[in-house]
Amino acid sequence: MGTRKKILSLLLMIVLLLPIGMGLHVEAADETKQVDVLFTHDTHSHLNSFSTIVDGEQKEVGGFARIKTLIDEKKKANPDTLVLDGGDFSMGTLIQTVYDTEAAELRMLGFLGYDVTTFGNHEYDYRSKGLVNMLKAAVKSGETLPALVVCNVDWDSMEQTGLSDGQQQIQSAFETYGVKDYVVLQKGNVKIAVLGVFGTDALKCAPTCELIFKDPVEAVKETVEEIKKNEDVDMIACVSHGGTWEDESKSEDEILAKAVPDIDLIISGHSHTELKTAICHGDTYVVSCGEYGRNLGSLSMTQKADGRWELTDYTLIPVSSEVEPDQATQERINALMDTVDTNYLAGFGYTREEVLAENAVEFNSLDEMGTKHEELNLGDIMSDAYIYAVENSEYFDGDPVDVAVVPSGTVRDTYTKGNLTVEDIFNSFSLGIGKDGVPGYPLIDAYLTGKELKLAAEVDASVSDFMTTARLYCSGLNFTYNPNRMILNKVTDCYLTRKDGERIEIQNDQLYHVVTDLYTGQMLGSVMDLSYGLLSLQPKDKDGHPIENLEDYAIMEGNRELKAWDAIARYMQSFDDTDGDGIANVPEYYAMTHGRKVVDDSKNIIDLVKHPNKFSAIIIMICLIVVAIIVLVIILIRKLIRRARKKNSESKEE
DSSP states (O other), X not given: OHHHHHHHHHHHHHHHHHHHHHHHHHHHHTOOOEEEEEXXXXXXXXOSOEEEEETTEEEEEOOHHHHHHHHHHHHHHOTTXXXXXXXXOSXXXXXXXXXXXXXXXXXXXXXXXXXXXXXXXXXXXXXXXXXXXXXXXXXXXXXXXXXXXOSOBOHHHHHHHOOOHHHHHHHHHXXXXXXXXXXXXXXXXXXXXXXXXXXXXXXXXXXXXXOOXXXXXXXXXXXXXXXXXXOOOSEEEEEEEOOOOSSGGGOHHHHHHHHOTTOOEEEEOSSOOBOSSOEEETTEEEEOBOSTTSEEEEEEXXXXXXXXXXXXXXXXXXXXXXXXXXXXHHHHHHHHHHHHHXXXXXXXXXXXXXXXXXXOOOOOOTTHHHHOOSOOHHHHHHHHHHHHHHHTSTTOOSOOOOEEEEEGGGOOOOOOSEEEEHHHHHHHSOOOBOTTSOBSOBEEEEEEEHHHHHHHHHIIIIITTTOGGGOEEEESEEEEEOTTSOTXXXXXXXXXXXXXXXXXXXXXXXXXXXXXXXXXXXXXXXXXXXXXXXXXXXXXXXXXXBOSOGXXXXXXXXXXXXXXXXXXXXXXXXXXXXXXXXXXXXXXXXXXXXXXXXXXXXXXXXXXXXXXXXXXXXXXXXXXXXXXXXXXXXXXXXXXXXXXXXXXXXXXXX
16 A cells, blocks of 8 residues: 555556646746837937927937937847838938948947837938948948848849949849848847838939839738748738828738738838827837937737737837937047048038127928928028029039029028027028039029929928928028918019018019029929829020030039039028127018018808819819719610619510
8 A cells, every 4th residue: 555655646646747848838838928019110310309499399309329228228128129221221310421432320220229220212312322331331340230121122123224323233232232132131130121221202312222123012912921921920021111191092011011911010101200109000010209319119910819919008209318328339420420520520620619709580390391281481591592602602604593492392490599609500401412512412503484483382381281381481582372262373462672672573584593502403203293284394494595514503612513412501600790709690671571482261152262273174164074074874774774674664664
């Protein structure tokens, strides 16, 4: 009996311990998978923190040193946090001037611990050569770099027609860097595929891009199928430079989410959208955190029983002055910024911290340029600066500038109260590069007829509500528009003004001297497309001959282009020193508006229909034709119904 008791006791112990062992095994097998993600997009070279207007208040925001602190805090809690970026990491501050030699933005993303990024339209601003040199400089640095992914470059089409020199160079640079359609990352017990895609609107906003791209949706479908076929992954994420828009039918990343339901997460760049709540279509989440690194997106996802993922936490963390900057990161940024003074600003006679003017004026915020359709003082001062710089250049030929034009899409930030430095001014208008290969878009000389100037006002009044980057701010051109009138017939008054405010009536056939920046000229075609060809502006030389290549009409000072940002800097320096401290002061003139763009919100029927232009007649005719076609279709349908009824009744009688 003693032996039997021992055996029974042993068996009982095994039985008691077996569920525990089995329970541990089952728990490990059924362990819920979870992933944490941090993300940004559209940081636009904003490595340093900066002063701007947020919700009506002047604040210091952003900065990679603060973002590094936040990333480190998150990784301390979860070392397997995935860090993603949605493109447009370049072009927006002075550091972009060494984009092609230092690759500062990409290197800093690597230093901060980003896993993956993609290309935005502004990565092509310095043309093929600039992009190629940037990628090579990044690799040459030997530093840790994020993976670069984009799945819809159409190499096959380009190879069939023969690669251009620029396309060949980009292809080689992509191979050197290791650009792929997608990458697979292991984060803890979660295997994640991350693909990248370049949007349709992004391509329209990249006039110097030489690459050809496949349809984003179709390319992503093919890539996701490839991932599902070849990779055993738990999650599929997409870093997209497509954007989201208020009109869901045109919101590219929402269209993508609906068309490719196997994607679990889309980091949506390009439109600078700040989504307080994630957009969800099916099991696909679309997220955005706004531009310039003002927020760091943070989210957590948990895998469901069916293998798909649920968003369990989502927040936009403000990158504010309350966040302590990481000193090692700031030191790296400072070292890179020093190369800007030496390699770029010295050629203009500036240093980045040089104070150009003191400002006590409250300028409108950058956001207001997209939400307010009226005269804004930020546009006023920039357009005035263009005329000042041209007419006060030692190379000025004496032909007065009639109109200067600044579209909202070229303005990158506002001016806050306090000292305005060279860096502040550059950052407010930081786009592009000229034919001379020097960063910064040049001002260009062109001539338009009086009729075309009126059309330009109509573009602003009628088209810019659909394309807010096309809102125009002018010096020398004043107009009144009624938003309630018929499209393409909203402008009710349009005239020129001299410096003394004298009104000058516009003569339709006369040529007028217009100054704007190169990017605006290059994007003119896209704006015109929105009018379906009804509005046509053809820049001309002073003799009235059409301009074929706008780059050839850059305003030159000897062998140097007059850059748009430098024009603004010179204007700031020209102001009077009103408080006697040796520094110019922004005049109170800019604290108010001056009737350059007047909104007449009348709904009076007479005001809505008086003075119709030719576009009204065209639109009315089109509407009448459409109505006539509808009426004819209805008549035809009724006849067909009658015939069908007649046949039915005849067949019943038989």
